[in-house]
Amino acid sequence: MITFYPDFYEKFTCKAAACQHSCCKGWEIDIDAQTAARYQQLPDALGAEIRQNIVRCDGLWQFRLNQDGCCPFLQADGLCRLIRKAGESILCDICANHPRFFVTAGAFELAGVGLSCEKSCELLLADLSTLTFHGEDSDRSIDLSTLLLQMGMELPAEELVYMAGMTPEDAKFVLDCMKKTAPIDDAWTKQLEELSAITDKLMPPTERELALLTRIYQYLVYRALEHLETYGMAAILSYGQLNADFISLLYQLTGQLDESVRRWSEQIEYSVENVRCLMELV
Numbered sequence: 001m002i003t004f005y006p007d008f009y010e011k012f013t014c015k016a017a018a019c020q021h022s023c024c025k026g027w028e029i030d031i032d033a034q035t036a037a038r039y040q041q042l043p044d045a046l047g048a049e050i051r052q053n054i055v056r057c058d059g060l061w062q063f064r065l066n067q068d069g070c071c072p073f074l075q076a077d078g079l080c081r082l083i084r085k086a087g088e089s090i091l092c093d094i095c096a097n098h099p100r101f102f103v104t105a106g107a108f109e110l111a112g113v114g115l116s117c118e119k120s121c122e123l124l125l126a127d128l129s130t131l132t133f134h135g136e137d138s139d140r141s142i143d144l145s146t147l148l149l150q151m152g153m154e155l156p157a158e159e160l161v162y163m164a165g166m167t168p169e170d171a172k173f174v175l176d177c178m179k180k181t182a183p184i185d186d187a188w189t190k191q192l193e194e195l196s197a198i199t200d201k202l203m204p205p206t207e208r209e210l211a212l213l214t215r216i217y218q219y220l221v222y223r224a225l226e227h228l229e230t231y232g233m234a235a236i237l238s239y240g241q242l243n244a245d246f247i248s249l250l251y252q253l254t255g256q257l258d259e260s261v262r263r264w265s266e267q268i269e270y271s272v273e274n275v276r277c278l279m280e281l282v
């Protein structure tokens with residue numbers, strides 16, 4: 001099975017202390033069964049400390065988050081105390097891999113980095129050129145159209161470009177769809193209300209913004225290819241457009257494109273139910 005990667009994948013490094021939205025805060029951290037069993041056997045003081053800070057919840061072991069919702073091993077400097085004390089090999093699968101993803105689409109594996117991570121958003125938006133990918137062990141960069149061709153799908157070039165020109169009615173449809181997803185927090189619901197107030201004040205994207213929105217759209221399409229068999233390509237393209245439209249709306253409200261992408265990801269990309277909800281609406 002060939003694995004594809006976006007070309008920026010290898011540039012990923014965690015921002016650690018410089019990250020404003022650490023993934024060690026605000027998320028439940030499930031521990032895979034193999035690592036949980038290893039933690040039960042760790043003999044020294046660190047092993048005892050780990051066991052005091054994990055809990056079993058619905059049959060799964062998790063780190064016991066503190067009152068601020070932080071992993072108990074997150075240090076004030078943003079670094080992980082488990083890595084500091086015992087190296088990366090002590091991590092469970094989620095901590096070792098996040099924000100990397102590996103999904104299957106037909107006979108291919110698609111890899112990437114999830115956009116709830118600040119660094120992933122920065123890498124996606126770091127340049128205006130066409131988004132490119134490469135197969136494992138290959139230095140040859142290919143665009144999304146060529147990647148899809150290799151997967152057996154030939155699409156007209158215009159279907160792989162973000163469609164600007166959102167009307168107030170389009171924007172209302174996008175927001176109506178988002179309102180049907182389960183909100184990640186109260187701030188999300190409040191922001192949807194604020195967005196409803198700007199649907200008739202939309203500005204067309206500049207050339208630069210359009211290039212970035214196309215990179216976002218293409219990455220969302222790539223990310224959604226794991227659902228190809230269930231929903232088909234037409235739904236995946238519509239899903240990409242709907243979510244890129246939403247990110248564009250949020251950007252018009254906040255003026256921050258990378259943060260708009262990251263916030264969208266927290267709400268949609270990292271919720272299996274919300275992805276399914278939108279896939280069924282488009």
Ligand code: SF4
Binds near residue numbers: 015019
């Ligand atoms: S969100 Fe990304 S950059 Fe921030 S701590 Fe997590 S992996 Fe590192």
